[in-house]
Amino acid sequence: MNWFMEFLATGFYSGKLPKMPGTWGSIFAAVLAYFLWPSNPDFQVLVILITxxxxxxxxxxxxxxxxxxxxxxVVIDEVLGVEITFFLLNPQGDLELTLAGLILFRIIDIMKPFPIRLFERLPGGWGITVDDAVAGVLANILLRVIGGFL
Incomplete structure (x- = not known):
């Protein structure tokens, strides 16, 4: 069980890759979204809640x-953030959307604009997870706004 918790927390060990583990975890999630993201909103919610x-x-x-x-x-929080970035969107097979979402999420996750940094103060796994979930919400909104102009 211990190895399995580590396997999950590290995004199937993508977080153990050298340098930039958060970026590797985000890339891993974007690749999954590109190939496997469900188009059904109910399934998207289920995937996000489980993650x-x-x-x-x-x-x-x-x-x-x-x-x-x-x-x-620990990069499972980045996986969650990328999933939320694509909530109610369809990155599957859409390279431009997938790359745009990945880049937006990483910029927001690294910069942590207000109020995202506040969520890091939550205890334990909550603080690790919630700030990236909020970054995903912001990336989702920006992706929609930018997409609307293009």
Whole structure:
């Protein structure tokens, strides 16, 4: 069970790749979205809710195990953020949309504009997860706005 929690928290070990683990985790999620994102909104909600739950639990586990409040190798929160970025959108097979969503999410996740940074103060896996969920919401909104102008 311990290896499985680590496997989940690290985004199927994508967070263990050298340098930029958050970017690797986001790329992993974008590739999944490109090939597997469901078009049915109910299934999108289900995927997001399952990932949210798994993110809180597995990231909390690995943070405690490593004695680090927000370990770099934990990237399931980035996976969740990318999923939320594509909520009610269809990146499947759309390379431009997938890349735009990935880039927007990473910029927002790295910059952490107000109020995103406030959510990092939540305890354990909640703080690790919720800030990226909020970054995903902001990226989703911006992706829609930018898409509307193009």
């Amino acid at each position: 949210f739950f798994l993110s809180v639990v597995s990231s909390d586990y690995l943070a405690r195990k490593l004695g680090d409040k927000d370990p770099d190798q």
